[in-house]
Amino acid sequence: MRFSNYFTCLKEGDNVGKIIAIANQKGGVGKTTTSVNLGACLAYIGKKVLLVDTDPQGNATSGVGIEKADVEQCIYDVLVDDVEAKSVIHPTAVENLYTIPATIQLAGAEIELVPTISREVRLKRALGEVKDRFDYIIIDCPPSLGLLTLNALTASDAVIIPVQCEYYALEG
């Protein structure tokens, strides 16, 4: 219930397709844990949620029960090969929670996107096609400030920065 009240702060009634990036350059500060649990909690209170995994480690993908070895197309195909986002959306075991998974293939995207025109807005464009289908889109970012994180920040309406209570995480 407290969760529901908290998210009223994010302009309830104007929530359709609100995109939230979970980002911090520092690794191991809780980005994936926040992404998965925030997504599951919003889904639990009846919001339709899309969790987009942009971390090549794919922890958010496995965190919502997707077997990475079984994934045929992932966020890499959307970003690099212009595959439509709607065709790579997977349902999860949690009602109302959907995901665009990531696999290790995504590690190549940082380099492959470099010569691409408008490389920093490819995720924004792709999610623009599906954002009206969801109340919230949550983007789990990798622990870096490369093109994947830049795409996530460009696509987002809001950013949550998890920070461990230690100095280096704050610097991140």
Ligand SMILES: Nc1ncnc2c1ncn2[C@@H]1O[C@H](COP(=O)(O)OP(=O)(O)OP(=O)(O)O)[C@@H](O)[C@H]1O
């Ligand atoms: N609130 C928390 N309290 C205690 N441990 C936590 C909390 N959130 C996450 N953890 C633990 O911290 C570790 C790192 O969490 P997580 O993988 O979510 O971080 P991350 O920022 O996504 O890491 P990376 O950027 O390297 O992928 C995990 O073992 C996780 O279980």
